[in-house]
Amino acid sequence: MLDKKYSAQEKEAKWLNYWNENQIYKFIPDGRKVFSIDTPPPTVSGKIHIGHVFSYSQVEMISRYKRLRGFNIFYPFGFDDNGLPSERLVEKEQGKKAHEIGREAFSELCYKTTEKYENEFKTLFSKLGVGTDWNYAYKTISPSTIKISQRSFLQLVKDGHCYHKQSPALWCNECLTSIAQAELETKKIKTTFNFINFKTLENGETFTIATTRPELLPAIVAVFVNPKDEKHSHLIGKKAVIPLVDAVVPIMADEKVAIDKGTGIVMCCTFGDQTDIEWWKKYNLPLKNIFTSDGKIASEVKNYGGLKILEARKKIVQDLSDQGYVVKIEELEHEVQVHERCGKEAEYAVMKQWFINIMDHKKDFLKIGDQIKWHPAHMKARFNEWVNNVAWDWCISRQRYFGVPFPVWYCKKCGEPVFAREEDLPVNPLTSQPKQKCCSKCGCKEFVPEKDVMDTWATSSTTPLINMRYGEKNSLENILRPMTLRANASEIIRTWDFYTIVKSFYHFGQKPWENVMISGFVMANKGEKISKSKGNSKNDPIDLINEYSADVVRYWAGSGRLGTDMLFSEETLLRGRKLVNKIWNVAKFIEMHIQDFKDKKFSDYEFFDKWALGSLQEMEKGFCKYLDEFEVGLALNHLEKYFWNFCDNYIEIVKHRLYRPEEFGEKARYSGQKAVYTILYKLLQDFSIFFPFITEEIYQELYHDNKSIHLTTIKPLKFDFAKEVEQGDKLVEFISAVRGEKTNHNVSLKTTVKNLCISGDENILDCLQQACKDFKATLFAENVKTRKIKKGGHITKIELDLQ
């Protein structure tokens, strides 16, 4: 028997345990069609917030739906624990920088810390009822992942898509590492626009350049003006004398100079921005590297060496001003590129790094984007936009400690890279040596290890490879290529989705997945994203689960449209709580009435039973349609609407028959029993996608024809009750009108209706006649008189017994 009150705390713990012990979500390749999900390994960055629950729940619900539709679900969970986010977390907790702790000790701390937080994540996702096979869980820093990531790297090198090159790269002098374009964010800052006078070498003509970065004066390698700029074009071909610095540089022409920006004359430094790099390459300009890797001016720069960038800026402006070079200084607010992990302005550094070729294959990436179904469809635009605008090859070198090592050494003599052999993976070049001699002619046996580690994304872009155990003996490549579904939030389309597509293209020349589903964000307040760094989430998910139950929290997470941002809403939780409670109560009611029920072949249903079954059939069609489009929230809404109608109307109608067979007959009671038995079963299945716990509890108590409700399959109903659905809705409208009349008279709904007169067409009167007993019992009506009209139907008289 179901308990009088449902205790979520107790039951949820019980079923979690049961699912675990019985390995309900275990993935075993069998003959069935596989539905595979590539879900984001959360970055282990400390704080878990409600946004995590939101985006992970929706995919999880899809996995449950597909399982109910008979698919074999491959749905592993992962943790992205390598890389900068973990390092920063440790640095923050330790109050020390990585280099102060030392490479090995620091890595050790990273392992420990990420493990601690991973357990917290795991606890949360388990408590939420996430139906994943933990046997397939992966970590991006585990030896098996390192192996696959290194294998991927070596393959790309072999195929010529990955190269080692001295090149300017984005540099963060807070994190002391190079970074990729995708790791940049923009930030508004206040700065000054400095108008500085230069002179030509030839005739000493004065011209003015406006710059926000006067500290780059020693790094100027050229001055540019637009050839169409009538005011300044005469300068082209002359030479410019740089103030304060004893240097003379050419004045050159380039169309890219905006005539109306600043003074229309630009200084080109190595490097201040991307245009500088472009010009540097295009015109083969010399290199003047004036920054050190930790954000200072190089010591060889006269007067300013050793100063931090901002100090140098201040001093140079002061010196320029003292010597009369400054025309004016304007206040300026503009946006700069900062590193997303630390918020510090990105600089450029020139060093030898590993790059993955992006620029040569943009068209291929776009093509793959076209081959993937995006949900919602407009999210593809974000991908296209990014691919079209990406300006750099992907730099995957990071001058950090906690990451996947490059399986590379360099020959001490000739500097040539030597790569690890496939059979030796995974390797750490810092603690091992190559087994072969230097490949090139020198034959040297001494090697310098590559100290850099790979960018986090270089590894997380291989999640499909990790999932399929790429290149391993037990590879699942034949069933996971491509995977069925990738799910993530919109912010990582440009990183995770993009890079995964890049790798999939290089490895297989193929799309990595059939579908991508993009979720929105949870907003803390209107227009304010919940973010880990801001700590503006008021609601700890564990607290919410304890207060409302996992099922109810899932209700909140499952509402809302795909790809649309959502506000955190207590109201939605309350609504979910009511719904879950209602499911419990109606199940109790049905349980009470099916004690003596025996399932047998039966098709001679009462009218309203046909109505309820037919409506369910219709509802389920729409329900599945939404879920096939990954619209979890709309499906839930649709189901919920049917469910309340079922409770408030159908149960109210059928209960009289169930209670009083002596009055209605055993057959009519059986018809009702069979209907509620069938409908509840299906409702539990449908709801189990969202509420895995309470539905399991009811299912096990009432049905129990399988090990778990989550292993059952949804079988579509095949009734032909369209007429009953249509006319039944009208009869319910009559019922509603009579109830309204009673309420208007402030009397109980049990008040007797002495006379009820209805005019209606042939169809509706026919149905009314079939349903007459139920209809009268529901309304407590003594007499129902009908009159035939040509079309439609309405009540003409309601006479209540108001005594």
Place this chain on the structure above:
RNA sequence: GGAGGCUUAGCUCAGCUGGUAGAGUACCUGCCUUACAAGCAGAGGGUCAUAGGUUCGAGCCCUAUAGCCUCCACCA
């Protein structure tokens, strides 16, 4: 500046290939009805952002405008 999205009841949001505006919630009014008061029944509440256009007919399609949001670019 580029791309995309949003604007519908006090609030949170649905609204399918154009056909008389929907839900939940809040507020108000009734009702202890043999599953449920965490319930049931009902009432009020909307120039569908604005202005044009297409159409017999527009919340929906087209154009422009405004406000908000997200991503990207903009460092001279």
